[in-house]
Amino acid sequence: QITLKESGPTLVKPTQTLTLTCTFSGFSLSTSGVGVGWIRQPPGKALEWLALIYWDDDKRYSPSLKSRLTITKDTSKNQVVLTMTNMDPVDTATYFCAHMMVPTIAGYWGQGTLVTVSS
Amino acid sequence: QSALTQPASVSGSPGQSITFSCTATTSAVGVFSYVSWYQQHPGEAPKLMIYEVSNRPSGVSNRFSGSKSGYTASLTISGLQAEDEAVYYCSSYTNSGTPVVFGGGTKLTVL
Numbered sequence: 001q002i003t004l005k006e007s008g009p010t011l012v013k014p015t016q017t018l019t020l021t022c023t024f025s026g027f028s029l030s031t032s033g034v035g036v037g038w039i040r041q042p043p044g045k046a047l048e049w050l051a052l053i054y055w056d057d058d059k060r061y062s063p064s065l066k067s068r069l070t071i072t073k074d075t076s077k078n079q080v081v082l083t084m085t086n087m088d089p090v091d092t093a094t095y096f097c098a099h100m101m102v103p104t105i106a107g108y109w110g111q112g113t114l115v116t117v118s119s
Numbered sequence: 120q121s122a123l124t125q126p127a128s129v130s131g132s133p134g135q136s137i138t139f140s141c142t143a144t145t146s147a148v149g150v151f152s153y154v155s156w157y158q159q160h161p162g163e164a165p166k167l168m169i170y171e172v173s174n175r176p177s178g179v180s181n182r183f184s185g186s187k188s189g190y191t192a193s194l195t196i197s198g199l200q201a202e203d204e205a206v207y208y209c210s211s212y213t214n215s216g217t218p219v220v221f222g223g224g225t226k227l228t229v230l
Contacts, residue, residue, distance in 0.1 A: 037219065046121070047157075047165065047208055049219040063216045096164055103153055103212040104219040107176060109164035 002026035004036075004097050004110035011116050012087050018115060022080040022097030029055055029075050035100040036080040038071065040093040041112075048093075051082055052100060089117045122147065123209050123222035130228040136197040139225050141209030143190040148220075153212035154192040156185060159224075160205045168207075169194060196227075204229040 008020035022036060029036060037052040051071040052060045061069050070083045080097060094114045098106035122145045131137040143151055154172050157165035167176050169185035172192060182197045192211075196203055209222040 039221075046223045047159075047210075047221040049210075049217065049221060052218065060218050104210070105153075105155055105167065105170045106157070106165070106210070107167050107170070109166070112164050 002099055002108040004099060004108060006095060006097050006110045006113040008095075008113060008115065010114060011118065013119050014088055014117060016087050018082075018084045018087050018091070020082045020084075020095055020097075020113065020115075022082070022110060024078050024080070024097075024099065027099060029053075029073050029078070029080070031055055033102045035102065036073070037098050037100045037104070037106060038080075038082045039096045039098060039106070040091075041096070042090075042093040045093075050084075050095075052104070053080060054102070087117045091115070092117045121223050122213065122220040123211060125207075125209060125222035125225045127223070128226045128228065130230055131199045132230045133199055133201060135199045136195060137199055137227065138196075139194040139207050139209075139227075141192040141194070141211075141222050143192075143211065145213065145215070147213040147215035148190070148211045149214055151187055151190055151192060151211060154185070154187060155210045156183075156192075156194045157208045157210065158203075158205045159208065165208060199229055201229050203227060 004024040035054040038050040053071045094112040096112045099108040124142045156169040159165040173185040206224045208224045
């Protein structure tokens, strides 16, 4: 059974760096064809893909946010970490992580974590 | 503007069939073979309903089906049920700088 869970702060101040951790079980991020992606959703708005890391450590980022994002994996801990720098109130959103099969099929999602950016 | 265009809303009555469209506005989707559809109920995470245009994951009702014609993909729900009321997002792989794009979502109202 594949499960994923996001964790991190629920409130960050403008200009701060957000660090989110996706802890998963039921699969290995060393298995060929597997990836973990991050997707966010501002309140009442559509899904927005952020970043993706594959089993072979190939990393992809949303071009519009690339300068602010870093995605890493710790295969031994079954975790993927996303950092986003210089947070702004417009970054307020629910952040999801998802198990992905190549190329970009998000078959399993975490419950999401709401991050509010406010001073 | 999203690379995938979806109508904002559709509605239907129980028992009817309804079709959602998803039109690619960029050729970066290639032959548009990696289209996925997700269902999202309020306050929940999205759920994969269709992948690679027309494949259903295990456990998804066969009332859901997918197809495409050119650069427009479609999701059809047959025998509409109240529980189908949700927002439906299409997504596609692209060979541009961003490998994943989502449509703006279509809200389904079951009358």
